[in-house]
Amino acid sequence: MAAPHISSYYAATINDDTQYPALEGTVSADVCVVGGGFSGISTALSLAERGYRVVVLEAQRVGWGASGRNGGQVIAGISGEHRLEAQLGDAGRRLLRDIRYRGHDIIEERIARHGIQCDLKHGWMEVAARSRHMAAMRAYVEARRADGDGAHLEIVEPGGMDRVIGSRLYHGAVIDRRSGHLHPLNLCLGEARAAAAIGVQIFEGSPVTALGGGAKPFAKTARGRVTAASIVIAGAMDRAVQMGPLRGLVFPTGSYIVATEPLPEPVAREISPQDLAVADSNVVVDYFRLSADRRLLFGGRCNYSNRDPRDIRATLRPRMVKVFPQLKGIGLDYAWGGKIDIVLTRVPAIGRAETNVYYMQGYCGHGVNVTHFAGEVVADAIAGTMEKLDLFERIRHVRLPIGQFLGNQLLALGMLYYRLKDLL
Ligand SMILES: Cc1cc2nc3c(=O)[nH]c(=O)nc-3n(C[C@H](O)[C@H](O)[C@H](O)COP(=O)(O)OP(=O)(O)OC[C@H]3O[C@@H](n4cnc5c(N)ncnc54)[C@H](O)[C@@H]3O)c2cc1C
Incomplete structure (x- = not known):
């Protein structure tokens, strides 16, 4: 069964x-x-x-x-881009261009060809958790543009953050308009x-x-x-x-998500004015986005013992409220987790x-x-x-x-x- x-x-x-x-x-x-x-x-x-x-x-x-x-975030590329380049040189650079968006194209072609309803939206953003993280973001965008592959990337300076997120926690961002988010199970x-x-x-x-x-x-x-x-x-x-x-190759590590009750439209617009998927720039990432019915889906790691947490809501709520104090007291309708398959490279x-x-x-x-x-x-x-x-x-x-x-x-x-x- x-x-x-x-x-x-x-x-x-x-x-x-x-x-x-x-x-x-x-x-x-x-x-x-x-x-x-x-x-x-x-x-x-x-x-x-x-x-x-x-x-x-x-x-x-x-x-x-x-x-x-x-999290339903359709993200460009892999976290080991430097290692791929370091190990494969020019061939690695060419392969990276494919890895970045080929999956996006396949997903979009299939959604269109087979009429798959899975709430696809464009726009993904990495927010700088520390001001020093902005230097790496700027360098990344410059390198991608120099490579002819960065027209859809946009740096948001600290003064422009109100336009993209209703949180005071971050020090700038990079937006990728080719990436985005969707309902993964329905896809x-x-x-x-x-x-x-x-x-x-x-x-x-x-x-x-x-x-x-x-x-x-x-x-x-x-x-x-x-x-x-x-x-x-x-x-x-x-x-x-x-x-x-x-x-000995893959190490499954837990990641967890809470989904709020549907947010009133003004609140949803305030916290996510452009309906972007968001991940922060920490190594241990917090990630979040709105669902099609205006819930905030907020995810991250819960502990470092690699055991499932006893109470996902109690662990993730304070982190969510730190990002969005306006959501203090909001109901959390769902909480769940799964394993991310990590390879060391x-x-x-x-x-x-x-x-x-x-x-x-x-x-x-x-x-x-x-x-x-x-x-x-x-x-x-x-x-x-x-x-x-x-x-x-x-x-x-x-x-x-x-x-x-x-x-x-x-x-x-x-x-x-x-x-x-x-x-x-
Ligand atoms: C909480 C969480 C949040 C994440 N967020 C994102 C995100 O926002 N963006 C992103 O890009 N990635 C994200 N990921 C990672 C992404 O979900 C995975 O990389 C991806 O789904 C892996 O797909 P898969 O088919 O390889 O593995 P799975 O989806 O795990 O599929 C493997 C399947 O194999 C089956 N199986 C296992 N053993 C056997 C067996 N012996 N016989 C037959 N079947 C078997 C399992 O039941 C399972 O259905 C997240 C992962 C988690 C857990």
Whole structure:
């Protein structure tokens, strides 16, 4: 039995409750995709559009993981841009231009082509939590403009902040008008519907318990088996599916969101006059935006023990009120959390675990855009165009062969260090 979506603003406002069956018996396909989040559904759709027979195996429900729980911010690029450039040089710079907005384009094309209702709005802003952070923002915009890729970027000087946010906490900002925000669960469900309509077989409640590559790739569930020419491990999986190079690579770290009750229109306009998605410039980021029905969705990390907090509302409310004192006393209708898949290099891990077994994971909080790009990279590779996959396989990732528990404790300590730095 598939677990239902966790209680969240998104689950309460889905516009499609299609239930896909569990896998029973043996099925054959060209490609078997494991995981029904953005990575899996997006890859499946990219492959089916090229005529491949695709099966998706999802342990719970489509969009049940991070893809159906996130902040909905469609952000340009990755947090490890410098590392990608440092490791790949010019080829890395060219790849970065693709990573920045290719996912945006794919999402927008699919929304338009398949009529997916998911509240897409343009406009994303990084706000400077410290005045010294403005120098890096200015340098970034200059570099992007020099590269011919920055016309949609705009610096907001401290004196102009009233125009973009109803908060006194920040020291300036950079706006990216090509990025934006959306309802991620409705996007994922809409893409799944589009994939199913062109023949992708989706199975929910079907956790993969074993898989293998080589001459006869397969994925096995409790009551079924898929044989396929290729397998795609799409996203950070549970232990059953962590093979070879995936061990010690990704460290899931908790992030949490509260959704207020719908705000009166004047209040919503005051706190977010341009309806932008916002993230602050700290290493341990606070992020927020308005929903289509004018709730503030406010997210961030809750603790450094890597255990789920006992009371998400009690932890995030003071942070939200510090940013927007006008929201003191406002009701919080929903609170939920999920795991962000962190890789230490901060460059997504995309490659092959074995012959014919592909993987994609480690988006470090930038997955809405980058999962869609990664899905295309893997679909290209399966179709025979290896250029981008080859580049990702050249990235030297850091693996910690110390088990997930210890690794997570180390990561939590590292995050605490950065949080203290943010605060000083
Ligand atoms: C609270 C939160 C806020 C975030 N905010 C943002 C944001 O604003 N912008 C942004 O770009 N990114 C954000 N992210 C990150 C983003 O959501 C992820 O990077 C992205 O959704 C990853 O997609 P995925 O498909 O790889 O993984 P998932 O969506 O987690 O999908 C993996 C799927 O695999 C399934 N699965 C696991 N094991 C098995 C198995 N053995 N067999 C079959 N299926 C299995 C799971 O059930 C799951 O559905 C956020 C993440 C969280 C948790």
